[in-house]
Amino acid sequence: MKISSICYCNLSNDNNIIITENSESLLISQKQNKNETITTLKNLETGSEDYFIRDEVKGTIYSSITGKTINTENIIYDKEVYSSRGGDIFIKTSTIKYSTIELLVGIGGTLSKIAAAVLVYCSIPASAGVVLILKVLGYLGVGTAGALYVAYPNGGLKLDQYDVERSSIRGGVTYYYYVRSYKNVRHVSVV
Numbered sequence: 001m002k003i004s005s006i007c008y009c010n011l012s013n014d015n016n017i018i019i020t021e022n023s024e025s026l027l028i029s030q031k032q033n034k035n036e037t038i039t040t041l042k043n044l045e046t047g048s049e050d051y052f053i054r055d056e057v058k059g060t061i062y063s064s065i066t067g068k069t070i071n072t073e074n075i076i077y078d079k080e081v082y083s084s085r086g087g088d089i090f091i092k093t094s095t096i097k098y099s100t101i102e103l104l105v106g107i108g109g110t111l112s113k114i115a116a117a118v119l120v121y122c123s124i125p126a127s128a129g130v131v132l133i134l135k136v137l138g139y140l141g142v143g144t145a146g147a148l149y150v151a152y153p154n155g156g157l158k159l160d161q162y163d164v165e166r167s168s169i170r171g172g173v174t175y176y177y178y179v180r181s182y183k184n185v186r187h188v189s190v191v
Contacts, residue, residue, distance in 0.1 A: 016028065028119075028130075037054040037056075038054075039052040041065075041112075041116055050113075061121065063117075088162045089178065091163060093158055098155050098156055101114055102145045107145060114148070132183070133185055140152075155187065156187075156191040157186070159186070163178035163180055165177075166179050
């Protein structure tokens with residue numbers, strides 16, 4: 001599978017990303033309220049929509065693609081340390097197994113759907129982007145979640161989450177704030 005483009009856009013107050021893969025464009029949108037995040041995946045060519053619902057109260061993620069609900073209590077955090085590194089605050093290292101990705105997107109799940117599932121699973125906003133996830137998946141040379149799981153049945157992805165310091169100037173005053181992001185996305189053969 002070839003990712004031909006990634007476009008970041010901000011429609012209203014939602015986080016939105018458009019990924020074009022094999023001449024099909026997928027709009028990934030996230031809406032958050034107090035206890036849940038709804039991530040919608042809309043195929044811009046066909047108009048079809050799928051979604052993930054991450055419920056923080058129940059501790060679950062529901063996938064309309066597969067009709068399955070997974071428990072978030074089993075999410076693996078290798079490290080959960082708050083430390084500052086030059087303005088960036090390291091939060092944790094998260095791991096998602098390829099078998100879990102397949103439960104969320106099905107065996108035919110494309111790379112863009114896999115990337116969206118990783119964002120939902122690791123509770124990362126769409127505005128953090130998907131470029132690193134897609135690069136790692138592209139390097140592995142697989143095109144679907146099923147092929148990924150068959151090639152690496154015990155494998156998964158690891159990524160480090162950070163709060164990255166940003167600033168803006170309004171009325172001559174500099175304001176500092178943090179944006180959740182991730183770095184160091186890597187494939188591991190055995191989780």
